[in-house]
Amino acid sequence: ANLITVAGANRVLTIDLHASQIQGFFDIPVDHLYAAPVMIGHYQANPLPNLTVVAPDTGGAERARAYAKRLNAELALCDKRREKANVAEVMNVVGDVRGRSCLIVDDMCDTGGSLTKVARALKEAGAETIHACFTHPVLSGRACEQLANSDIEQMVVTNTIPLNGAACELKNVKTLSIAPLLAKAIKSIHEETSVSSLFV
Structure with missing residues (x-):
């Protein structure tokens, strides 16, 4: 945070911070x-x-x-226990997903371990189709291999991080641009109007 400030930035725009507390490390405004x-x-x-x-x-x-509220959808939750970093065990699915189209939403996908295990748990619970969307496609290690062999039919990500070579080869990944969102935020800041209209 201090390096960004020292470099001359007087305001910071972030997208889906993994931990919102990160904003507190900045001495300049953070949107x-x-x-x-x-x-x-x-x-x-x-x-x-x-x-x-x-x-x-x-x-x-x-x-x-x-x-779920914005999409007029039902809500379910996977309860899992994480034994160590990047290794998760799905314990059970809370909510009835039998015969449903399930959309897993998250802020990021790193190794893909958690995501693929959640997808498997949903399939075992009777889900008809499984989709996933996450903002930051880190996709490190064997993530692309795991996702290619998973129960997930389609993944929707944003371009906050460029897809690596292996990810670009995945046929079931769709990338959405966050450029219009950033453009609206920058315009609002420049014109000194509220950016609150950009929040869900």
Whole structure:
């Protein structure tokens, strides 16, 4: 945070911080935007039948609830226990997903381990189709291999991080641009108007 300030920045725009507390490390204004308007707009234009929005863990319940409300969908949650970093065990699915189109929403996908295990748990619980959307496609290690062999039919991501070579080869990944969202925020800041209209 201090390096960014020393470099001359007098304001920071972020998208879906993994931990919102990061804003507190800055001595300059921070506008924390969310990719939800972009993602929700996509699913409103391309609706999934009998939709249930799924939080991959208890920490993502608030995000999933916001998506479910805007998409007039049901809500489910995966309760999991993480034994160590990047290794998660899905314990059970809270909510009835039988015969439903499930949309897993999260802020990022790193190794893909958690996401693929959640997808498997949903399939075992009777989900008809499984989709996923996440803002930051980190996709490190064997993520692309795991996702290619998973139960997920389509993944929607944003371009906050460029897709790596292996990710570009995945046939079931759709990338949405957050450029219009950033442009609106920059315009509002420049014109000294509120950016609150950009929040879900």
